[in-house]
Amino acid sequence: xxxxxxxxxxxxxxxxxxxxxxxxxxxxxxxxxxxxxxxxxxxxxxxxxxxxxxxxxxxxxxxxxxxxxxxxxxxxxxxxxxxxxxxxxxxxxxxxxxxxxxxxxxxxx
Amino acid sequence: xxxxxxxxxxxxxxxxxxxxxxxxxxxxxxxxxxxxxxxxxxxxxxxxxxxxxxxxxxxxxxxxxxxxxxxxxxxxxxxxxxxxxxxxxxxxxxxxxxxxxxxxxxxxxxxxxxxxxxxxxxxxxxxxxxxxxxxxxxxxxxxxxxxxxxxxxxxxxxxxxxxxxxxxxxxxxxxxxxxxxxxxxxxxxxxxxxxxxxxxxxxxxxxxxxxxxxxxxxxxxxxxxxxxxxxxxxxxxxxxxxxxxxxxxxxxxxxxxxxxxxxxxxxxxxxxxxxxxxxxxxxxxxxxxxxxxxxxxxxxxxxxxxxxxxxxxxxxxxxxxxxxxxxxxxxxxxxxxxxxxxxxxxxxxxxxxxxxxxxxxxxxxxxxxxxxxxxxxxxxxxxxxxxxxxxxxxxxxxxxxxxxxxxxxxxxxxxxxxxxxxxxxxxxxxxxxxxxxxxxxxxxxxxxxxxxx
Numbered sequence: 001x002x003x004x005x006x007x008x009x010x011x012x013x014x015x016x017x018x019x020x021x022x023x024x025x026x027x028x029x030x031x032x033x034x035x036x037x038x039x040x041x042x043x044x045x046x047x048x049x050x051x052x053x054x055x056x057x058x059x060x061x062x063x064x065x066x067x068x069x070x071x072x073x074x075x076x077x078x079x080x081x082x083x084x085x086x087x088x089x090x091x092x093x094x095x096x097x098x099x100x101x102x103x104x105x106x107x108x109x
Numbered sequence: 110x111x112x113x114x115x116x117x118x119x120x121x122x123x124x125x126x127x128x129x130x131x132x133x134x135x136x137x138x139x140x141x142x143x144x145x146x147x148x149x150x151x152x153x154x155x156x157x158x159x160x161x162x163x164x165x166x167x168x169x170x171x172x173x174x175x176x177x178x179x180x181x182x183x184x185x186x187x188x189x190x191x192x193x194x195x196x197x198x199x200x201x202x203x204x205x206x207x208x209x210x211x212x213x214x215x216x217x218x219x220x221x222x223x224x225x226x227x228x229x230x231x232x233x234x235x236x237x238x239x240x241x242x243x244x245x246x247x248x249x250x251x252x253x254x255x256x257x258x259x260x261x262x263x264x265x266x267x268x269x270x271x272x273x274x275x276x277x278x279x280x281x282x283x284x285x286x287x288x289x290x291x292x293x294x295x296x297x298x299x300x301x302x303x304x305x306x307x308x309x310x311x312x313x314x315x316x317x318x319x320x321x322x323x324x325x326x327x328x329x330x331x332x333x334x335x336x337x338x339x340x341x342x343x344x345x346x347x348x349x350x351x352x353x354x355x356x357x358x359x360x361x362x363x364x365x366x367x368x369x370x371x372x373x374x375x376x377x378x379x380x381x382x383x384x385x386x387x388x389x390x391x392x393x394x395x396x397x398x399x400x401x402x403x404x405x406x407x408x409x410x411x412x413x414x415x416x417x418x419x420x421x422x423x424x425x426x427x428x429x430x431x432x433x434x435x436x437x438x439x440x441x442x443x444x445x446x447x448x449x450x451x452x453x454x455x456x457x458x459x460x461x462x463x464x465x466x467x468x469x470x471x472x473x474x475x476x477x478x479x480x481x482x483x484x485x486x487x488x489x490x491x492x493x494x495x496x497x498x499x500x501x502x503x504x505x506x507x508x509x510x511x512x513x514x515x516x517x518x519x520x521x522x523x524x525x526x527x528x529x530x531x532x533x534x535x536x537x538x539x540x541x542x543x544x545x546x547x548x549x550x551x552x553x554x555x556x557x558x559x560x561x562x
Contacts, residue, residue, distance in 0.1 A: 023378020083500030
């Protein structure tokens with residue numbers, strides 16, 4: 001089945017220099033394994049093509065049912081150097097949550 | 110020893126809700142209030158202000174704030190801890206003492222933490238082999254040395270603990286970690302040992318929850334945001350800390366917003382890197398050990414936090430001047446709003462090229478279409494309106510100034526149905542770039558001074 005990430009997760013994003021961070025949190029504990037399985041570094045890198053120009057890192061926080069992503073080279077240089085309207089990556093969370101995932105299992109939404 | 114202390118968050122950044130610290134002091138019981146004022150670029154702005162006037166260089170908003178809350182905090186014995194001293198905690202202290210005199214308040218003790226400002230010591234440090242090279246890019250400091258505007262060491266909780274020990278009611282610091290402002294009263298009240306890593310980590314985690322104000326109590330909340338009650342009167346978060354290192358995150362009764370495990374989770378994940386090593390001068394906290402429980406409405410328990418020994422280094426935050434930017438916007442209306450805006454952008458770029466102006470970068474975004482979604486934005490010509498936003502960056506100030514004069518002409522010499530130039534020509538601003546470095550803890554000493562007036 002096809003799932004839009006916003007159906008199973010919520011998120012907050014921010015910046016550290018030219019790196020954006022996106023925390024993705026499962027809306028229910030039972031959704032977390034799907035995040036771990038399908039929201040991979042490769043899938044995120046592909047989704048952010050043209051926005052994230054550097055590498056993507058993923059960290060797991062199963063205790064919070066959450067993943068933390070670092071999107072390197074995503075903020076036009078970051079800080080006051082950036083010419084982006086969203087120089088602080090505040091809306092990267094929205095970009096993330098719009099992603100569609102193809103899931104093999106059935107999730108009760 | 111007290112069974113618990115209540116530490117309130119009064120400000121998430123310089124410019125945050127002005128009523129928040131007043132509400133924290135007046136709308137319910139608290140023992141401490143912490144206020145974070147310093148973002149990365151703030152120190153350089155304050156350093157520039159101090160260069161122009163040696164009595165400036167701190168968060169000036171603190172003066173009217175203390176005019177309002179000083180009688181309350183003295184009466185209720187609420188202690189206030191803030192890093193709003195910026196690059197001039199001494200001047201900040203004098204300004205608050207002046208407020209106290211004006212209000213007839215006597216015997217007020219203010220502590221300051223100084224020694225973080227190493228701008229005047231950079232070359233001396235270099236002779237001792239402390240290079241302050243960029244810890245992320247590994248570049249040598251020499252490449253930007255002549256352009257450095259500010260250099261500050263991030264101190265942790267310990268100097269604040271010392272000031273509290275000496276009886277300070279208000280503690281004003283320069284560059285101190287946001288988390289240290291919250292951790293310090295816990296160490297002071299509960300007598301935690303400086304190597305009780307799990308407890309220090311617990312206080313640090315809670316410091317991270319409080320440091321962005323309303324972001325932990327329903328603000329900027331992406332889950333079910335429409336269900337958050339009364340954001341107009343949002344209550345900022347409060348931590349009830351206990352001696353065993355477990356905490357409750359809550360807010361005052363009868364305030365708006367929401368404290369739940371979900372709002373706390375979003376804040377825990379905000380602007381972190383590797384969650385297993387959240388590094389501060391006080392300890393390394395492991396965010397993968399945090400346990401959250403919704404114990405009651407607007408009450409979330411934080412427990413289980415593990416920590417490790419702090420490193421031998423302080424982080425140094427330096428800033429340097431790195432060219433100029435300018436931004437301008439024009440608004441285009443239906444029909445063909447997006448096509449008009451992108452044609453205007455092409456015309457503008459041709460004119461800039463004809464003038465042979467020197468830029469490092471020109472960036473055009475169409476607000477209402479792609480400024481957040483970039484290449485993911487779906488192509489649509491059916492927009493009611495769209496804002497063309499053009500930014501330029503470069504080292505040649507004259508080119509930046511000239512760019513400012515090229516936007517308005519598009520109104521009469523470009524595509525039709527365009528507006529939104531009431532603000533006048535774009536104003537060039539200086540780029541303040543950030544240079545993070547490390548310094549051995551043994552190379553700098555925080556200086557704590559507590560005075561009464």
